[in-house]
Amino acid sequence: MILRSRLAATVARRAFNAAPRAQVHLSHIGSKPIPFPPAVKFATTPTSIEIEGPLGKTTLPIFPFVKIDYTTDEPKMMLVSVEDPEIQQQAAHGFSVRLYLEGVGYRVAMEEDPRGTADGGDGRRLNMKLGYSHPVFVPIPPHIKAEVPAPTKIQLFCTDKHQLGLFAAKVQSYRKPEPYKGKVCAEYFFLTTF
Numbered sequence: 001m002i003l004r005s006r007l008a009a010t011v012a013r014r015a016f017n018a019a020p021r022a023q024v025h026l027s028h029i030g031s032k033p034i035p036f037p038p039a040v041k042f043a044t045t046p047t048s049i050e051i052e053g054p055l056g057k058t059t060l061p062i063f064p065f066v067k068i069d070y071t072t073d074e075p076k077m078m079l080v081s082v083e084d085p086e087i088q089q090q091a092a093h094g095f096s097v098r099l100y101l102e103g104v105g106y107r108v109a110m111e112e113d114p115r116g117t118a119d120g121g122d123g124r125r126l127n128m129k130l131g132y133s134h135p136v137f138v139p140i141p142p143h144i145k146a147e148v149p150a151p152t153k154i155q156l157f158c159t160d161k162h163q164l165g166l167f168a169a170k171v172q173s174y175r176k177p178e179p180y181k182g183k184v185c186a187e188y189f190f191l192t193t194f
Contacts (some may be wrong), residue, residue: 034079
């Protein structure tokens with residue numbers, strides 16, 4: 001009898017709701033103002049932003065939902081905002097890919113590129129041992145940030161999802177999966193936002 005009354009009181013206190021809860025994920029990093037040097041100039045249009053500085057000039061496309069505001073006071077700051085941060089496409093400020101090497105003797109290391117930035121890289125390269133008689137060297141492009149936290153793991157970061165996917169596919173193409181021995185380069189291809 002006492003057990004039934006306790007059970008009834010517990011059930012009465014619980015409020016079950018079958019409706020899914022709305023979760024809002026706002027980026028704390030993406031909402032911070034971005035400082036930039038005084039020598040850099042911006043020109044915005046509804047579909048692009050043109051950036052000019054001492055190192056050159058570039059134009060980047062922007063989505064219609066992205067709003068860019070910047071101050072001319074010192075220190076110069078730029079604020080990037082979106083219309084609705086609950087939409088996944090608008091909340092993403094960058095992308096990451098994790099690549100894994102599986103196979104006996106397969107490993108990767110990050111090292112300085114002796115050619116420097118001659119091939120359009122950022123001065124670093126991946127040195128991969130993939131079962132060949134020679135190592136495979138892959139220069140890192142300047143728009144990709146790469147880390148090697150373990151000898152069999154590569155983490156790639158970029159703000160452009162397309163460019164990140166192209167570089168990850170290039171790394172994966174150096175050793176296609178073997179269906180019989182199970183050896184593989186970059187079999188697990190995860191694309192996540194950060």
